[in-house]
Amino acid sequence: MSGQPGKLPARDFEEIRLAEALERGRCPICDARQESSFAALRGLAREGATDRGLRAQMDKGLGFCRPHSVGLSKMELLQTSSQLATAVLLDAVLRRRLATLKKLAAADAGAQGRGLADVAEPKCPVCARAAEAERTAVDRLLTLSADPAWSAALGTAELCLTDIYAVWAAAAAGPKDVQARWSGILASQLARLEQLQKTLAEYAHNSTVDRRGLITAEQQAAGAASIRLFGGSPDRDRTR
Numbered sequence: 001m002s003g004q005p006g007k008l009p010a011r012d013f014e015e016i017r018l019a020e021a022l023e024r025g026r027c028p029i030c031d032a033r034q035e036s037s038f039a040a041l042r043g044l045a046r047e048g049a050t051d052r053g054l055r056a057q058m059d060k061g062l063g064f065c066r067p068h069s070v071g072l073s074k075m076e077l078l079q080t081s082s083q084l085a086t087a088v089l090l091d092a093v094l095r096r097r098l099a100t101l102k103k104l105a106a107a108d109a110g111a112q113g114r115g116l117a118d119v120a121e122p123k124c125p126v127c128a129r130a131a132e133a134e135r136t137a138v139d140r141l142l143t144l145s146a147d148p149a150w151s152a153a154l155g156t157a158e159l160c161l162t163d164i165y166a167v168w169a170a171a172a173a174g175p176k177d178v179q180a181r182w183s184g185i186l187a188s189q190l191a192r193l194e195q196l197q198k199t200l201a202e203y204a205h206n207s208t209v210d211r212r213g214l215i216t217a218e219q220q221a222a223g224a225a226s227i228r229l230f231g232g233s234p235d236r237d238r239t240r
């Protein structure tokens, strides 16, 4: 597990949040993404329906992806016990989509294929904010890795697999000193994954009815850790 609470030097709110995620055994990049999606959804539920800039963007094809359509309605319900703002926004998206689909229905097959590929991309503003938060978190973590305490914490952190790829890609595209720092962190991460895989194999080996009594707490924990590795850190408990 990662370092002890309060050990990582942090200079601003952003770094405090990354440190907190690492210290709580969460993937700090999943955490940043979730935090920014929540902030975006909160803002949309509160002001989206009356935001002229947003409505103008919707006229240009902005929409919501599946999880964030649901997320928006849930956020609004939490905040106001209604889903009216969601209805106003989805009406605007649907009106625009319907116009596009009607045009598409009248087009030839080739144009239909291209048009469908285009509308399949929801151009979700919440996804855009989350992607931006992800890039910021990745860059910040790579900068912070110059500090030995951060570098050590990143080596043992419960980074999810997709975010390991993201940091790796950013490091590989970065300057030589960043590449060198990352290769140390990566070696620790690969050792962590190797250990996880071994324990997971023992857990799987004990899955037959006659061996279930041999399952250890460590093996069970590996099962849960493997789900976080592939599925990302779950939503943080939010009390409001």
Ligand SMILES: [Zn+2]
Residues within 6 Å of the ligand: 027, 028, 029, 030, 031, 159, 160, 161, 162, 163, 232, 233
């Ligand atoms: Zn992650």
Ligand SMILES: [Zn+2]
Residues within 6 Å of the ligand: 064, 065, 066, 067, 068, 124, 125, 126, 127, 128
């Ligand atoms: Zn989205």
